Amino acid sequence: MRARVWGCRGSLAAPGADTVKYGGNTSCVEVRLESGHALVLDAGTGMRPLGVAMQQDPPTELHIMLTHLHMDHLQGLGFFRPLFVPGADIHIWGPSSPVEHLADRIAMYLSPPLFPVRLADVPSKLTFHDAPEAPVTIGSATVRAGKVTHQGPTVGYRVEENGRALVYLPDHEPSLGGSLVDVPPEWMSGHDIARRADVLLHDAQYREHEYGSHVGWGHSSIADTMVFANKAEVENVVLFHHDPYHTDLELEDLLTEARAQWPGMEDRICLAAEGMTVVLDRDGVAMRG
Amino acid sequence: MSMHEPLGTPGSPKSLPLILARELASNLATPMFLIDSGGMLVFYNDAAAQLLGKPFADLGEIPSGEFGADLQMTTPDGEPVRRRDSPAGVAFFEHRPAHMTVMATTYDGGRRQYDATAYPLFGATGEMHGVVAVFWQHQTDGAHD
Numbered sequence: 001m002r003a004r005v006w007g008c009r010g011s012l013a014a015p016g017a018d019t020v021k022y023g024g025n026t027s028c029v030e031v032r033l034e035s036g037h038a039l040v041l042d043a044g045t046g047m048r049p050l051g052v053a054m055q056q057d058p059p060t061e062l063h064i065m066l067t068h069l070h071m072d073h074l075q076g077l078g079f080f081r082p083l084f085v086p087g088a089d090i091h092i093w094g095p096s097s098p099v100e101h102l103a104d105r106i107a108m109y110l111s112p113p114l115f116p117v118r119l120a121d122v123p124s125k126l127t128f129h130d131a132p133e134a135p136v137t138i139g140s141a142t143v144r145a146g147k148v149t150h151q152g153p154t155v156g157y158r159v160e161e162n163g164r165a166l167v168y169l170p171d172h173e174p175s176l177g178g179s180l181v182d183v184p185p186e187w188m189s190g191h192d193i194a195r196r197a198d199v200l201l202h203d204a205q206y207r208e209h210e211y212g213s214h215v216g217w218g219h220s221s222i223a224d225t226m227v228f229a230n231k232a233e234v235e236n237v238v239l240f241h242h243d244p245y246h247t248d249l250e251l252e253d254l255l256t257e258a259r260a261q262w263p264g265m266e267d268r269i270c271l272a273a274e275g276m277t278v279v280l281d282r283d284g285v286a287m288r289g
Numbered sequence: 290m291s292m293h294e295p296l297g298t299p300g301s302p303k304s305l306p307l308i309l310a311r312e313l314a315s316n317l318a319t320p321m322f323l324i325d326s327g328g329m330l331v332f333y334n335d336a337a338a339q340l341l342g343k344p345f346a347d348l349g350e351i352p353s354g355e356f357g358a359d360l361q362m363t364t365p366d367g368e369p370v371r372r373r374d375s376p377a378g379v380a381f382f383e384h385r386p387a388h389m390t391v392m393a394t395t396y397d398g399g400r401r402q403y404d405a406t407a408y409p410l411f412g413a414t415g416e417m418h419g420v421v422a423v424f425w426q427h428q429t430d431g432a433h434d
Contacts, residue, residue, distance in 0.1 A: 177312030
């Protein structure tokens with residue numbers, strides 16, 4: 001599989017000269033499978049340029065997999081060109097709710113006064129699914145979701161193909177209520193889907209001195225991200241969901257903090273950046289950009 | 290695909306509702322017990338450890354039936370309480386909340402009277418994640434050591 005980051009900013013799009021290196025678009029990652037299927041992990045503002053690119057290279061089948069419905073993970077959906085192709089088959093997956101169907105929850109955004117077009121009026125053929133907590137086969141991959149601690153119903157996704165696993169946990173506060181250092185691994189939120197991943201894209205929104213005033217907001221400190229990754233025995237960590245207030249230079253300070261926690265393995269930790277690609281195949285893992 | 294032990298065995302993966310319940314229990318002074326959907330006692334907090342006379346780390350995850358047998362639960366009149374009829378048993382087998390006043394034996398050999406309340410944990414799509422059981426020690430009756 002080949003993953004490409006189209007947006008890795010958290011909370012709010014943050015374009016500008018100070019964020020040009022890592023990008024200002026919010027969460028969106030395209031995963032192309034060997035079978036030609038495409039998984040689009042989240043529908044943040046990075047989905048707009050993805051939609052343009054996808055018109056030139058349409059997938060065999062398109063699955064949009066939403067971790068949750070906060071605006072920074074949904075706002076790009078209304079600007080995703082394949083959505084407006086008459087009859088195009090698009091599958092949309094998202095966290096289940098005991099109260100409202102996924103389509104109804106998404107329609108709260110895709111309807112006036114927040115958006116001019118109603119979800120029911122888009123010309124593509126949309127099929128909605130609850131995020132799969134048991135493994136499902138999509139093309140050449142196996143995909144599974146797991147509920148994780150964030151604000152409101154939220155999942156992470158694990159995508160496996162050819163013996164490699166990519167795990168996407170963009171919004172996650174696993175230390176809420178207790179210390180990650182002390183908790184047994186199986187009691188860590190997200191551990192079950194992240195365990196022994198080849199690549200983990202994980203929330204790294206806050207530096208240590210920032211986290212104290214944001215406990216309960218649903219995001220991780222960089223130290224918690226690294227403890228989580230270590231206890232989950234992942235091979236490579238991609239720091240994701242950059243705080244909108246963090247400039248490129250501040251993100252690089254954050255990366256230094258993260259690498260200090262994995263001495264000798266610094267090359268296995270990097271910052272997500274728009275345009276970055278991650279290839280996972282039988283030969284191993286290759287990251288570029 | 291999970292690479293863990295299946296449910297109902299020690300160290301099995303824990304669902305988010307159970308993880309959040311454990312975090313809640315860890316931050317409370319009320320004795321609280323957690324049973325997973327496979328029937329394992331998977332956690333009790335420090336307040337429960339104090340009440341039982343044994344920290345959870347010393348006991349570890351065990352089938353809730355074994356744990357129930359250790360407690361030798363009876364009614365205040367001394368009638369044995371079957372596992373299925375205990376509050377945790379009702380919550381687990383009948384998927385409904387239950388409350389009862391019971392006598393139980395602790396690991397330090399004491400025998401005390403409690404109010405026990407248990408309720409099932411259902412997830413967003415109605416799936417059963419386990420049971421939360423809370424013990425309230427009788428303040429008026431005190432200990433019956």
